Amino acid sequence: MRSKFGDLLVAEGRPDKNEARHVNAPIELGSTMVFNTLSAFEEARDARYESGTLYYGRYGNAASFQLEETITKLEGAAGVTLTSSGVSAISHTLSALVLPGSHLLVADNVYGNTRNFCEAVLKMRGVEIEYFNPMEIAQFEVLIRGETCAVMFETPATGTFEFPDVKQIAEIAKQKNIVTVLDSTWGSPILLNALSLGVDVVVYSASKHISGHSDCMMGVIASGKEDMHKRIRSCVFAYGDKIGGQEVFLALRGLRTIEMRMRHVDQSTREICEWLSKRDEVKKVLHPIFDDCQGHQNWKRDFDGAAGLFGVVFHPCSDENIEAFVNALHHFAIGVSWGGYESLVLPVKPMRSVEGSWSEDGQLVRFSIGFEKVETLINDLAFALPLLERNWS
Ligand SMILES: *Cc1c(COP(=O)(O)O)cnc(C)c1O
Secondary structure, X not given: OXXXXXXXXXXXXXXXXXXXXXXXXXXXXXXXXXXXXXHHXXXXXXXXXXXXXXXXXXXXXXXXXXXXHHHHHHHOOOEEEEEOOHHHHHHHHHHHHOOOOOEEEEEOOOOXXXXXXXXXHHOOOOOEEEEEOOOOHHHHHHHOOOOEEEEEEEOOOOOXXXXXXXXXHHHHXXXXXXXXXXXXXXXXXXXXXXXXXXXXXXXXXOOOOOXXXXXXXXXXXXXXXXXXXXXXXXXXXXXXXXXXXXHHHHXXXXXXXXXXXXXXXXXXHHXXXXXXHOOOOEEEEEXXXXXXXXXXXXXXXXXXXXXXXXXXXXXXXXXXXXXXXHHHOOOOEEOOOOOOOOOEEEEEOOOOOOOOOOOOOOEEEEEEOOOOOHHHHHHHHHHHHHHOOOOOO
């Protein structure tokens, strides 16, 4: 299994190589940091928003700066800010970029909590939210107007797995002077280098691939330009967002093995998807290896592999059938989130505002592949699939 990032993932952000040391950076806990002189304190206070400045626990510590720097290198970013969850990475970024009275374009297939933040918070602040189908570039371009300040989108949507043309959306946005924010949780930071496609800000949930063991919550905001990075970072600090020392430790440790985990899961997932695609119960497997996956060409052009999260559209059947199927699976646990070592399953009902942006007839179920043997997972599916009786009447 080839590794592209192995050297960096092993070496970066580790304790000082010149001293006897533990392999991993220790867990750092603390609020106050103390100084020997007032001038040293003042110097730190004035530079407290900069990654690397030790001043007070809320702004970070040596270990969290190591994590930020390592991800900065992986993304080729101007700077990275960590937040307490993927959702807070999104909400802080949008808070920093979207002004009252402005117009925000949001992809119709975004993560549910992104939509929720727009509806529950940004609308209240007088921001006009407009949804667009990210697979229809012409339609997107027409919606941009003088008050439009930013576009928020995802690749892929993590329920319905469309892969938009990120490059083209970023290009159009640049021409029209609007900021692009991309949620790249599925691919980042190993499979997709979103900043190189021209987007301004990439956000993702480190609770998924980076931590990798479903035991840590964190968000990442990576900006391509210094001014954007500073603007968002001050907003995160102004809100007082803060990550714990234990989470930093777990995320740093998870990062060491992320590439191995992702490449392994990529292979198993492809085998499982191939198998599923041949089953009678299955109408369509939503995984980018298949030509009929929306944006398959964009995935081929931009990504270096696929994550273990995909969808299956089953032929129309009742919700009770789906419930029976999901309950009958032994090795796929029912739960949100993904990117951990345990396989998961979840029925999904896509939420849409733009007509035609989701038109598959059938039942959608999302799977996240973990580290169980492929054979075990296939046997599990083979046992449960007959419970999906098609409604012929
Ligand atoms: C899980 C997820 C989030 C939210 O991340 P949390 O760490 O759970 O807050 C955001 N975007 C996408 C695409 C996700 O899958």
